[in-house]
Amino acid sequence: MAKLEIRELKTWVAGLVILLFAAVPIVSVLTDQAFYMAQYSRIMIYALAAVALNLILGFGGMVSLGHALYIGIGAYGVGMLDFHGVTNGWLQLLAALGVGGLFATAIGAVVVRLKGMTFIMITLAFAQMGYFLAVTLRTYGGEDGRALSSRSQMYLLDFANPVVLYYAIFACLMATLWWVNRSITSRFGMAIRGSKSNERRMLALGFPTFRYKLAAYVISAQICVVAGFLLANLTLYASPSYMQWMVSAELIIMVILGGMFTVFGPVIGALVFLLLEEWLSNFHSASFPAFGELVNEHWLAVLGVFVIVVVLTARNGVYGYVGKRGRTP
Template structure:
């Protein structure tokens, strides 16, 4: 009985246009890359796949950060977990992608349930620090996995085997990643507007009141936390396939920080924001070194200085994010 779209779409609103335009571009991106850069197309397809993977992880993080208002500074650990769920079985000759996926989801589910249950006993600043500390714990655990490469990481001999859905080629992997992103976007859109999402968003807006109305806020937050971890784990599975590599570095706290930047840059608490944020941040990280090299060749290696300043300024100035700043409705239209 429920309609295909969870809410009425205003087809004339700037947000709608940006979202649709972006999706259209992403759909034809491999063609476009072939047309524009010919032999260099592979680079762009791989780059776009990385953008999709970041976007997927950020869509996951956004569930808990943007809608639940809980700042998890450790979500990279689920990405890392997902990548090892590909690398370690492959090392032992298990190449089935479906199995990799099941392992990744099961492991992330258990870990998120435990970490979430402990971390959610705290709020605010303590929650930030605890999630960070747990991620570090897993990071060190991966470093000490000497039989699986330890600090150096583990190469993945061949991409996961998903049967008829071949991701052996770059374009195949790209479209799989894009499909997963679209599914995640649609799922989170529906979830956010559902009764579940209403309670989750209310717990961010006023946890005390939500509790006093009779909602067991903790359980909702935990469910959202676990769901967000699962999406990050899927991102990890894709990442290991893209780079054919798994490494503790995928769980580094800087990656957790980057994921937060992606969410904020796109627009906290908007469904589509994480995708826009991922595109913008990765494009910037690609452009900055080139830019610095052109202007100050001697400092090419130090482009992160500008990235650091950029992040600092975003935190100071950008309240609603790039996508979040776009009007939700066409000018002059009342709320439906």
């Protein structure tokens, strides 16, 4: 199969997944199953966060175990202001992006100078600090978090309507994919990818790699803040659990599972991971009930085996199964 044909095939697969997302509300209304809309809203929110993480992980080589911190900041931007009677979604989002930007710039200025395990552990440490800080905020629910009084009021967008919220999430995901796809082939993207391959050579060529890497880290974090804002509106809840390191680990798994050398791979990874999570955790077998209970109880182990098989057999994850192995976006 020619390289051009592989790229076209991948484009068709991506198009079909996008059509699936776009059609979910229609199917949900026709079948009277609101669960589908909530489920795929969650999938797209995590896909948005995974695409953001992939900007620095897949293309920049920076393995962050702390991006859940920014999801939490986005969620608490809604929860805290809602507690004080501020339900204007634009103000909530602006406040969350402001705080998230400050945190990302301060943390990024430290971590992007580091490499390997040091980078991983320090991003994890900052995220855990954010988690324990949220736990101590008794006014806002402490360890249990707090329920929102209502969804954010966006004026032009009625988030109280699940269909409007769904398509707002869909639009954010599509806009982010478009931007990342354009960015990785720009000077900015080439500098990020070049820094991953050989930072010394990029410095010798006159590229200020620190600035590019810091910008990528901050942009990635801010997209996760938006994901957290949308997640709080979807669940009507702000919880410290959004900041747990396990959430960051799941995002990394989604990126690797889908394909971290591709733009659309993290979307496939989020889709496969969360659908498998739902299916395995509710697995039943009429013929072998004991086997069904075993899968229910140890579904994470089954999922882990699946991830290992994919990583060993396809360099670009599930998306890499489409045609040959390659670096096509």
